Amino acid sequence: MTTSDPQARRAGPARPGEPVAIVGIAALDPGALDDVVVDVARFGIPPLQARSMNRMQLLMLEAARRCLADAGHPDRPLPAERTDVLTGLCFALDRQHANALRVELPRYAREVERAATAAGADPDSAARAADELRGTLARRLGGSPHDRVGEMASTIPARIAAAFKLRGRTLAVESAEATSFVALAQAVRQLRTEVSDAALVLAGQRRESPYVARALAAKLHGEPVFGTSRRPGAVRPPGGGPPGAERPPGAVGTPALPLTEGVGAVLLKRLSDAVRDGDRVYATILDCTLRHDPRPGCFRPSRSAALRRRTADDSLRAAGVDADSVQYVEAVESAIGSGVDAGGAPVGGGRPVGGVVRGAGDGRAFAHAGLAALVKVASALHARRYPGPEGACAVSAGACTGVPWTAGVRAGVPRRAVIHGASLTGTFCHLVLEEPPVVPPGRPGAAPTGPAGRAPAPGRAGRALPWRPRRAVPVAVVGLGGRFAGAENAAGFWRVVQSGRTRIAPVPDSVLDRDLYHSPGALSLTHTYTDRGGHVPVPAEAPEDPAVLPPRYAVLDDAQRLALTVAAELFAPWGTRGRPTGRGVVAVGGTLGPARERRAHTGLFLSGLDDTVTGLAALAGLSALQRKKLLERLRERTGPSGPATGADRGGDSDALAPALLDGCLASGVAALLANEYGLDAVPLAVEAACASSLAALDIAVGELRSGTADYAVAGGVELACSVRDMVLCSALGLLSHSTNAPFDAAADGFTPGDGCGLFLLKRYDDAVRDGDPVHGVIRAVGASNDAKSLIAPDVDGQVRAMQRAFAQVDFEPCTVDYLEAHGTGTKVGDRVEIAAAARLYAGGPRAEPLRIGSAKSFFGHTFAAAGSAGLLRTLLALRAATLPPNTALHTLNPALGLAAIPAEILTRAAPWTRPPGRPRRAAVSSFGTGGINYHVLVEEHREDHYDRDDHYDRYDRYDRYDHYDVREERA
Template identity: 55%
Template sequence: MHSGRGSSTDDDHGALGSEPIAVVGIAALYPAARSVADYWRLHTDAAGEGDRETGRPAAGTSGTSTTTGTAGPPEAGYGSDSGSGSGSGSGLDDIEVDVARFGIPPAQAASMARMQLLMLEAARQCLDDAGYAQRPLPSERTDVVTGTCFGLDRQYANALRVEGSRYARDLERATAEAETPGPGGAGARAAEEFRSAMLRRLGASPHDRIGEMASTIPARVAAAFKLRGRTLAVESADATSYLGIAHAVDSLRCDLTDAALVLAGQCHEGRSASPVPGPSSGSAALPLSEGVGALLLKRLSSAVRDGDRVYATLVDCTLRQDAHPGVFRHSSSTPRQRETIDASWRRTGAPAASVQYVECAGGGVELLAGTYSGLLEAAPAPVAVGSVRDRLGDTYANAGLAGVSKVALALYHRRLPAQRAAVPGELPVSGTPLRTVVEAEDWQRPAGGGPRRAVVGGASVTGTLCHLVLQEYAQDDDRSQPPEPQRRGARLRWHGTGPEPIAVIGYGGRFADTADADAFWAAMLAGRDHIRPVPDALLDRELYHSPHALSLNRSYAEQGAPMPVPRTPPPGVRIPPGRYEALDAAQRVGLAVADELFARRGMAPGTLTGTGLVAVGSNLGLATERNAHTGRCLDVFEETVRSLGTLEGWSRDEVEPLLKSVRELYGEPGPADRPTMLDGCLASGVAALIANEYGLAAVPVAVEAACASSLAAVDMAVTRLRTGAADYALAGGVELPCNARDMILCSALGLLSHDKITPFDLAADGFTPGDGCALFLLKRLRDARRDGDRVLGLLRGVGASNDAKSLIAPDAAGQSRAMRQAFEQVDFAPAAVDYVEAHGTGTRVGDRVEVAAMAQVYSGPRRAPLEIGSAKSFFGHTFAAAGAAGLLRALLAVGARTLPPNANLRTLNPELELDLIPARVSTGAQPWHTGSGRPRRAGVSSFGTGGINYHLLLEEYTDSHGL
């Protein structure tokens, strides 16, 4: 088996990834800085222009946005402890954003999360700063990657509104019991008035589902600025922005994109678990602060060609995982931190002693500074060290990007920023080769020549260690220019025919009525769907079901494909009952499917050596965190009750006992701030549990790209493998949308089927929600062959695009663009693909547009009609897991050499122009023949709200795939 020696992450990463990445644009929205100029002044003033506690800009700095007009919930403070929700007062509430400026319809504006508004403004500021207000970016090759952590205000509002119906029922019962003899009916009137009051307080719109999604943020940015590249949101706790930057760098170095707009923000608007670091975090606890920043990144050769101003170049981005089971906490391992630093400098090709400035951004400040203290003992002069936390506090998901922005500006201005001494114990410099800069000073060129260099490092509570190396760009310095063969990803090509194939060497899956992937495939062959009425425990019909009308508080649909959530950890995984109980349902399911994957592979997880990635597509706002927030909002409900006109004649002595009675019926909130609560609130906790509990040195990240989330996660894994930044990856998706909240929000927009989802059928009228999870273990093909792995299939290409039009309506041009991108990476034509696992929305418009998009790419002479199908006809729409379900079905079909059927197809929709391809939709399983001896091939499509499109090409592995 693979011993780890000679792994790509250690030895030959530079062959592909050596071109520097240019930082050509910056945006900064922080409590004490509302522009790039403000931000730089903030870090060069010894006292600090503004205060991280109050968030007030100092005199002479911009304290307001240049835009006017607001959008958002009708009333602030509907669930947060303060305007910012952090309790620190370090907020961005005063920033106003003109939604009309970004072409947002008024009907959608009120349902937008505040983070959407802030990131739109940051994107505008960043593109203006880069000079792209007057000239266009390469539209079809510009990606948008955003990073946030924890729920968004709109998610909290929607959850509170849905939960308010349950409180209203208890209010009605308690009021009826307390009512004095008389006309009666006060209970029903109070409940109805309460519901109306909560709607006014929280705001409600059919667009609430779209407005609350984290992936709507990059989609909004893409639509506003007509950017048609990859579009996704990521979360990795306090390493979130590092993961966003890393993915952008990977895509640039793989030549998948020409520019990447990376945005990261933190707004603490809920009352759920506080992510303030604990004593074992390796960081001093600081108040959580708000902040939004952005970077525009390009390959240096492209930036120079296009005449861009280059702030600095990013020459390495190293991520490592210190896997440790148990409650999430920052790494305290100096050896592991040293390994991360050494790997980064080794790939940079420069000695660590060439660093002149160390920026500690995010968690693990003391660990990073302490490790560099030992590393630089022989340095000829003290090395400056600082932390962005001294001015900003802890901006958590945004911290890494804030640090990169600070260092890029310092390199550009050739000045070392000042460090405030008010971060006790964080930067231990006494008796070390490190020093803090009390007053900003000129940044002297290294005595031995060469460019000025700096590092930005941090850590995540999930165990990730991050280390970035930046250096100055000198226009007249030949060393800033990469060698020509390295400028466009020289190691991408495999035998000169395309990017190296990625081998699937393991898989697992769990869906309704199917405990594993074998049962999933058996269900396909049986030809019967697993859709049925959702149990009352998931959809309380008395409260939440109304079959004949659109409603903001009820679902007209009741069908779904739910699955049970595991009650105990997998065998051999030791998680205490208290912690396991605190985990989110998606985390438990993901852990169980990972266990199936490892068991099916027949090898212990410990045989996976080298550096890995665990990328899981999911909703970035987990139910556990929303529930924790809602449970702490009884005061909001009770405050509303006190204001009801129905109870106007009640005295305080009558109202307070009533509230007590309601509370007894409704239930008290659970214990606050349990040590394990944070674990269940992190979307990246799904991936982190897998990495840490199985001892994998694999960086965890959650990916949201609406319904395309799991294929976006697979794309991230494929890209990281092809750059050599990872030796293996576990990728897929999980979501459990069979619940009242999701069904109500989707019903309000008319997205759900009144009966069952029927893709491609004349009766198609919407989708049916289904719970699901599928995960895949991936390696580069050459590594899988070397390690003796059983190769189950090959991922040959992944294309992605954004429509940059409507957030709701599908677009054939955008979908076909993703398909063409996938074929640009392979050495075969669309006619050589036998089967397409379609997204299959189950709406007449969506199905028609998808077939039209296929016709634009797949039409032409072929040996036999293209087979089309969709797993949704069996298990419903599994949201973030939908692409993973489709990939699992296609992979198993290739392995079984059987074309899978479709369920519930009675009358084919005549509007589908299948003859143009030609294509057909079969209702029975068929043998899969190719006729020419070539490998079986399939396409897998996954399209998401926000105009997000992904298309993957899967190929059968045969002995002819030599190396």
């Protein structure tokens, strides 16, 4: 047994606040993304899977290859065991839209048949027309069993990790136009805290759907996507509409506001490591600061000039540089403008740009906006030429077209630049960049002074660096809430667990049209062989607190509505006055392609099929009047308010057009919570497949430990009981033909479930000081990627995540009492998970067997919310001092080999006796498609147990993180 990470840690002392070096860059030409040819064989991708991949996945694979090649790999060494891959994406991807359309097609074809019959076609002709339409569109849309895996945003970083054998963290994030900045901030933090040794950060944006462009314009102009009337609440920039806004052919009402396309990548390392390794350094990142202005109502950029200045001041102080040493400012405003003069984007101290050179990024690039600006400015610093007026820096040529950037502001001061960004959800972002230091010949291992933790470099203000603890700071769970099948809240969740009875049942007819989609025993691309799931009805009305107006609530995505209800439970014990203050983060796991956007795109697509329908050969005998009648009937049934399809056109679009885009943002869940509850907390969405909740938890814990946040909201939400997910998962044979039965000899797959779980976190010291209720203590979070198969689980990868968790604590695996397993109920998955657990948890003096269980036996597999369900179950079990049972376990699978640990799976709840001299301990695992692995270690709260001087190093707050509250500034 071993509990150490197999990758040796770097030599030398840790240097908190150390600059991060940009050692590799790639940028795909935004004007030719469709022309980029990607050799999938180069990346070891089977042809069958290649046909199911979204286009962005191919582009990012190519960008990753070029970035690593630019940094000298594979010829130069890369710390693959500890290299993270982070991707930034906004809005649903092309394959998600194609799959949604393909699943919706049978329902639409049925309506065509009915409309044709009503218009006067004979039944045989109408039936042949429906078949003809299905065949035509099926060929156009394509399809394979791998569509569900190929469409996922988190498959992109996982595929990159597998292609280049990178075994660190892999995840995708989204935060509207702040997406790139959020990804960069995470990478910088992971490097500075030595959780990682390198980070490959990619961001990309494509025009995947015309609906997004129209919804974006609707927010800007206040016009409905499918109407002509102007509505209040829109953001109106000076000078009217944006340049280049066009009305697509056949569009009605709002002109589209097209997104700016682009894909880019950067490879990051600590500067001292880059210097040691002799890497070429384009530029260094001295700081990346994000602040949020919570404004209830429709998402719109912050108008707070004071917070904008404060963000710049905080960032420059953290970087240890004077404002007057900055020579270039790149402003990346929100796609819809901010209402604050972009020309006044501060350098710091409230000083306007004035005499420094100023450039402008493109907020319409959304996910790619920040990274595009970073590549541009880093290339300029490396070339020592200001970016040209067109903003072009030829990365491949290593030069920019602007005037020479001869020197810093004065002798001995490096060239410096800042990038300032803003998002429509209310976040400000600020990056401080500096040219790389000159390393004297013959001293390749010399680390620079100043930000590396020694004497300040010339022109850099002396600063106290944040002190990083040598051991992981415990994090307290001070609030929790959840809603899963048969459980409206956390208390109901625990009652279900104690009952020992599953809540998996046939899903309602409103979810699954059995006549169209249910085919027991069949394995097909168009049907599901099961009709069972852990269904959760989406709340029809918003909770009383916070007060969200009904028109806006109507256009929110279902995941946003469910999360808002769970958040009401989370914050209810705190009351209005007791809500968290200071700086925070809201990280919510979910899918980066909200169902609302997919349905709206489907509705838009179907509304344009009039010519296709009337041109069907089977309907050639209809008169012009009959064709007109057919289309009228079809629109009645399938239009925005029609009852016949799962598509829509954005809900009550005429009532609140500016809010339509809000339902298209995956980060809209987190932004909704931050804004409606008035939290000064940066919102982001996290996708790491079925490990998304624990990936979000990992981010939250990291922000707390680094001092960037004083509190965090983390969790996950997904509604997997949908006809789309059931059909796509059935096509790959992932679903059980009966019910979710983890660890049972008859287990044959998982059953989908809906759910949401949210947790409020604080540093343990702070929670005890403030007298907060502590439901449990998170001691460690370990993460890894298999870097092997996208589908098959891997023992080594799971073990690696467990090892990394135990490297953060002062106790051994044999002292863990309970393991809340991922436990999907697939034969291979269950066997691999127990085998991995045996590698870590077997051995050592164990007084009692390790108890193992899985929440999925009660609630189904809730995908992105699975880790939240597991953590919620574990925390409630700790609080109740009760070992939770499994259900649906009739015959234990003998191939699991539990005796080797030893371990047992309980089928009835049992008392959880506290071991002598230590608290009760548990672990929670989540493993996601793409080889994504997370392992969390949790303890019960015992005030007499935590002698902080012995168990961990006290965290000293850095003065940068003072308690400035934007609500006070606005008041």
